[in-house]
Amino acid sequence: MGKIPRFWGVHAEPTKLLRLILALLPFAVIVTAYLIASHVRLEANPSDKLTPSVSKMVEAVGEMALTKDKRTGRYLMLADTLSSLRRIVIGLGAAAIVGLFLGMTMGLFPGMNSTLHPVVRFLSIIPPLAILPILFIVFGVGEVGKIVLIFIGSLFVITRDIHEETRQLPREQIVKALTLGASQFQVLWQVVLPQIMPRLLITVRLCLGGAWLFLIASEAIASTDGLGYRIFLVRRYLAMDIIIPYVLWITLIGLLMDTALRLVVNWKYRWYVASQ
Amino acid sequence: MTNKIPHNNLLLMTDVYKAYGEKVVLDNIDLSVAAGELCTVVGPSGCGKSTLLRLILGQERATRGEIYVDGNPVGYPDPQRGIVYQKYSLFPHLSVLENVMLGKNFTTGLPDRILHRKRIQEEAVYYLEKVDLAEHYQKYPHELSGGMQQRVAIAQALIMKPRIILMDEPFGALDPGTRERMQVFVLQLWEEFDMTVFFVTHDLEEAVYLGTRILVLSQYYSDGRDEETCSRGAKIVADYPLARRAESTMVKATSEFGDLIQTIRREGFDPDYRQHVTDFDLKHPDAFQTLTEEEMRPNHVAANTDRHSKTE
Numbered sequence: 001m002g003k004i005p006r007f008w009g010v011h012a013e014p015t016k017l018l019r020l021i022l023a024l025l026p027f028a029v030i031v032t033a034y035l036i037a038s039h040v041r042l043e044a045n046p047s048d049k050l051t052p053s054v055s056k057m058v059e060a061v062g063e064m065a066l067t068k069d070k071r072t073g074r075y076l077m078l079a080d081t082l083s084s085l086r087r088i089v090i091g092l093g094a095a096a097i098v099g100l101f102l103g104m105t106m107g108l109f110p111g112m113n114s115t116l117h118p119v120v121r122f123l124s125i126i127p128p129l130a131i132l133p134i135l136f137i138v139f140g141v142g143e144v145g146k147i148v149l150i151f152i153g154s155l156f157v158i159t160r161d162i163h164e165e166t167r168q169l170p171r172e173q174i175v176k177a178l179t180l181g182a183s184q185f186q187v188l189w190q191v192v193l194p195q196i197m198p199r200l201l202i203t204v205r206l207c208l209g210g211a212w213l214f215l216i217a218s219e220a221i222a223s224t225d226g227l228g229y230r231i232f233l234v235r236r237y238l239a240m241d242i243i244i245p246y247v248l249w250i251t252l253i254g255l256l257m258d259t260a261l262r263l264v265v266n267w268k269y270r271w272y273v274a275s276q
Numbered sequence: 277m278t279n280k281i282p283h284n285n286l287l288l289m290t291d292v293y294k295a296y297g298e299k300v301v302l303d304n305i306d307l308s309v310a311a312g313e314l315c316t317v318v319g320p321s322g323c324g325k326s327t328l329l330r331l332i333l334g335q336e337r338a339t340r341g342e343i344y345v346d347g348n349p350v351g352y353p354d355p356q357r358g359i360v361y362q363k364y365s366l367f368p369h370l371s372v373l374e375n376v377m378l379g380k381n382f383t384t385g386l387p388d389r390i391l392h393r394k395r396i397q398e399e400a401v402y403y404l405e406k407v408d409l410a411e412h413y414q415k416y417p418h419e420l421s422g423g424m425q426q427r428v429a430i431a432q433a434l435i436m437k438p439r440i441i442l443m444d445e446p447f448g449a450l451d452p453g454t455r456e457r458m459q460v461f462v463l464q465l466w467e468e469f470d471m472t473v474f475f476v477t478h479d480l481e482e483a484v485y486l487g488t489r490i491l492v493l494s495q496y497y498s499d500g501r502d503e504e505t506c507s508r509g510a511k512i513v514a515d516y517p518l519a520r521r522a523e524s525t526m527v528k529a530t531s532e533f534g535d536l537i538q539t540i541r542r543e544g545f546d547p548d549y550r551q552h553v554t555d556f557d558l559k560h561p562d563a564f565q566t567l568t569e570e571e572m573r574p575n576h577v578a579a580n581t582d583r584h585s586k587t588e
Contacts, residue, residue: 170363170364171335172359172361172363172364172365173364173367175333175335175353175359176359176361176364176365177367177378177382178352178353178354179333179353179354179355179357179358179359179433179436179438180355180378180379180382180383180432180433180436181354181355181379181382181383181436182382183382186382190378190382191367194369195367195368195369269369270416271368271369271416271417271418272368272369274416274418274419275368275418
């Protein structure tokens with residue numbers, strides 16, 4: 001055996017420092033490429049709007065985040081963020097709660113499964129964006145329509161995942177609980193629910209991406225505030241100096257939500273992490 | 277040979293069949309087990325040992341026949357019958373203490389559960405002491421070794437004081453040393469708590485060492501039914517009373533112990549050794565058979581010779 005390979009091949013064992021450098025490398029490449037492109041284009045045409053310089057973006061963010069809007073008297077970026085967060089939290093939260101109970105009852109009770117499984121499967125295939133017009137017609141273009149879109153877009157994925165997870169609980173556990181005198185309700189509440197909770201958080205994590213998609217789409221089409229609304233509004237003026245920071249901001253919020261959910265699972269459900 | 281049926285025993289099964297579609301697994305099982313017995317069940321893999329246990333537990337339903345525990349027909353699983361599986365007996369989201377308390381919490385009404393929380397806890401600790409795990413009460417199942425997990429599972433079942441404890445290969449996943457310690461340990465608990473145990477294992481040595489009675493379940497036997505038309509399942513082909521001996525594992529080295537194992541291996545595990553149903557070695561006083569006339573007939577000779585001449 002020769003030297004341990006650090007990078008190439010299936011036997012590679014990158015050191016801690018190397019791993020950090022490797023992780024940062026693609027980011028550095030992207031940022032550098034952008035800076036060069038921006039520099040070259042602005043050199044040729046100082047009023048170019050497609051690749052604004054960093055200072056231009058900082059200036060734009062300052063305007064959006066730190067100065068009150070003259071018309072509404074609000075800090076626009078904060079107001080946009082809060083509106084969007086409210087929609088996504090209510091929509092995804094409601095989907096998580098309803099999906100949890102639908103999935104658990106379907107997984108535990110064969111009668112419920114026979115009744116609900118085909119219809120849930122059918123509904124889950126409908127592309128949520130295809131029914132967006134229906135939602136806007138039925139619920140109007142206010143808050144309800146957008147929240148319902150996020151709710152419907154996430155509900156069936158969550159339901160199916162929880163259903164599958166519940167079915168995979170060993171049958172032995174349910175029988176064991178019954179021999180310990182549990183009622184069927186206690187089996188659901190004290191045996192199934194606590195074991196499904198970490199899985200629910202993980203499913204919600206995976207649904208975040210879809211939820212953001214539905215949020216931005218509905219805000220783009222009909223809204224008066226929100227992160228998606230703002231991006232599509234300033235698109236008319238080719239305001240890349242606002243769009244790019246907003247996209248980065250959305251990504252950062254998404255990353256924080258994802259990390260928060262992961263930390264909750266690791267902290268509250270150590271037994272789950274250990275048994276995976 | 278049809279003995280008198282011992283009706284008053286704790287467990288009684290008569291004419292029990294279990295089939296999955298066309299495939300018969302258990303074939304006219306008759307069994308009666310007295311309270312206080314430590315009844316072990318052995319047999320070749322796939323012969324239906326675990327199926328038999330699940331029928332008694334109520335996890336599955338017999339296709340035909342009657343099963344009674346304490347004179348009542350068995351229903352779905354309930355606290356009358358405790359169970360220890362090879363795995364999945366413990367709830368991974370609960371600590372050791374909570375796992376043992378669980379049964380009491382399920383069956384105690386909410387006000388009492390809060391008022392007598394302390395008493396329930398003390399009771400759980402008592403059982404944990406009995407299985408030598410009191411100092412690990414705060415741990416979670418994934419932090420315990422396999423042997424410790426099974427001890428918690430036994431305490432968890434014991435606290436409900438079931439009429440009969442069913443064990444389905446409980447030590448099958450343990451290493452030989454741990455396994456032997458667990459065997460000694462089960463014998464101690466069995467004696468101390470006056471338990472009735474129905475213990476399924478594929479390990480002959482374990483079965484003979486532990487049991488006060490050993491049942492051999494096997495599909496290798498012969499009877500008067502036409503092989504062409506009938507799908508056979510396993511029957512109890514041997515049923516021995518075992519002497520209650522000292523708990524020392526030294527006994528495993530004696531020649532009697534080895535001889536009995538040899539006999540059982542031949543009777544139950546040898547596909548070429550097929551006793552006729554009327555010649556089974558049913559020595560235990562509680563053993564009985566309710567054979568059909570067709571079964572009791574001599575071997576279906578015509579079909580057999582026919583087949584032999586074809587193969588030769």
